[in-house]
Amino acid sequence: MTSTNVNRDKPTAATTGSTTGFRGALLTLSLSMLLPALSTSIVNVALPSMAEGFSASFQQVQWIVLAYLLAISSLIVGVGRLGDIAGRRRLLLVGTALFTAATFLSGVAPTLWFLIAARAAQGIGAASMMALSMAFVAETVPTPRIGRAMGLLGTMSAIGTALGPSLGGLLIAGFGWRAIFLVTAPLGLLTFVLARRYLPADGPTRKAGRLSFDYVGTLLLALTLGAYSLAVTLEHGVFGSLSMALLLATLVGLGLFVLTETRVSSPLIRLKNFRDPALSAGLGMSALVSTVMMTTLVVGPFHLARALGIQPALIGLVMSAGPVVAALTGVPAGRLVDRLGAQRVVVVGLIGMVIGSISMSFVPISLGIAGYVISLVVITASYALFQTANNTTVMTGILAEQRGVISGMLNLSRNLGLLTGASVMGAIFAFASGAVDITTADPGDVATGTRAAFALAAALVMVALGIAIGSNRSTKVSHRDPVGPGRLSGSGEE
CATH class of the missing domain: 1.20.1250.20 (MFS general substrate transporter like domains)
Structure with a gap:
């Protein structure tokens, strides 16, 4: 080819x-x-x-x-x-x-x-x-x-x-x-x-190139993703009849999309690319880890306000500690990836997130803001390590004509994780608290919900860690070069 x-x-x-x-x-x-x-x-x-x-x-x-x-x-x-x-x-x-x-x-x-x-x-x-x-x-x-x-x-x-x-x-x-x-x-x-x-300027595009775009696959994927996004947002994690209908539409749309991609000459996504362990693992881990990160944004404000009794003016300041730490960690994380290799840093980042999530689940209320912020810093700094390393692993060594679609898939996995986290982890938090209205729940009930949500978060990161270790082993067995040329197959034109 x-x-x-x-x-x-x-x-x-x-x-x-x-x-x-x-x-x-x-x-x-x-x-x-x-x-x-x-x-x-x-x-x-x-x-x-x-x-x-x-x-x-x-x-x-x-x-x-x-x-x-x-x-x-x-x-x-x-x-x-x-x-x-x-x-x-x-x-x-x-x-x-x-x-x-x-x-x-x-x-x-x-x-x-x-x-x-x-x-x-x-x-x-x-x-x-x-x-x-x-x-x-x-x-x-x-x-x-x-x-x-x-x-x-x-x-x-x-x-x-x-x-x-x-x-x-x-x-x-x-x-x-x-x-x-x-x-x-x-x-x-x-x-x-x-x-x-x-x-840099684009190279010359072939006249046939514009005609090879998979319009049917793109429309099916857009409708499928739209249905899923609405399913996990409209009813705020309750999953009533409307959400279930949208989830069913998502499954049907996904089936039609896969069927279409196997039949068109130039598919939007070449399904055989998922045989690459780095791509499949990278997308799966990105979705799982993003789900966990959204937990800090969904659960955090309620925990700070109800369990710790912090005034609204301080909640935003405490919550900003996470993104600030992630911003400060990003560039050093990139240097670490260049020095140690992306796969090692992925594992280190995931281990850190497990430790931070477990800490958040067990930290006593008596430690107040300090206990919360320390756990949050561990989670977000480790997330910055993971994200930098995972993005590097997925995006390095792929064919030029695949970079846009693979980058889109990587961003999509993150967005779907965020949407899922906002809905599912929020629902878990509310359910575990046992409160009819979380905004008026007792501090002890809110703390119980927080512990349950972050215990599940730790479990999800452990799953991602297992995927990372399994992907590394598969890579070694296949003698895959993560920075070699043309890692994924081309666009489909022979």
Whole structure:
């Protein structure tokens, strides 16, 4: 088989450009990771103001968040694949332009449903930015420094998540909720300008290439992922009749998608690629670990408020410790990956997360904020190690025409883990507490729910650790080279 590669022979910024060009490319990719994360976390704090401004219910304004997340989760794989075919730089520019325009329109939205539509368009642009940023690393960064670059991108994503609530609160207090969008839009414009200047140009695309995009598979996958996302969010983990119907639709859609991918000549996802232990293990571990990380965000505020009795003004400060630690750990984690190897760091990170989750499950209330923060720091620092190493393992050594779709799948696994964690782990927490209303539950009941949630979290990370160890053994048996050329099969054209 001869794989078609539109970018393999193209010089990269890392090898042909100046130091300024190399740094400009990394700055561009960093902003492309920061802005989607910032646009996720900055809106949550504005929901009460939006509900008041539009005279809407909480359930209605929730769609401002859901529309954005649904668009990303449903389209990120298809966008990544389209970038592989039509040119990653072209599609990243289009996505950034769409993100910027939709952000501005969100800031001037006259009605709630106009805002929701603009947020959906913003999510489409964000999917392009997230999927293609990691795909560009192999084209702009020398192989010995890929770990550090992945660590930097992870750091920027963590900074965006951490910065959102505090920046949003300041902007809303001073200028109103519209400012959170009107301040973000110029950053999107800056990203577009930097991308045009510093990212390496796309190679020539074949005329037939645009026709080889799997439209049916992309539509089926988008509908399937949309159904799953709604199933785990609409009823907040209760899983009533509507959620069960959506889960059934998800299973049917998944079956149809798999059937379609086995029959088309140029599938969106080549199913035989899942035979690669690094890819399958990396995606599975990413979903499991992201589920655990969402536990800290869902359970944390209730534990701090009800079990520890912390005032609302301090809760945000304590919660920000996690993202701040992840941001500070990202770049050192990348250096560690480059020095020790990604697979070893994956195992170290997962072991740390197990220790942190168990600590969170057993830490007594008497230790107060200190006990909670110490456990949270262990979890988030270990997560930064894992994420950097896992992203490096999955994205290193794959064919150029597969980088976009694999990056999209990696981001998708993380998003699905976050959505699942918000629903399932929240439901476990509420159920274990035994309270009818968790917002008025006794401190002891809330602490019981916290222990149950993090005990399950520790079990999930242990499963991920088992996958990592099994994947390492499979790799050694098959003599797989994690940084060798062309790890995965091509796009399907013979």
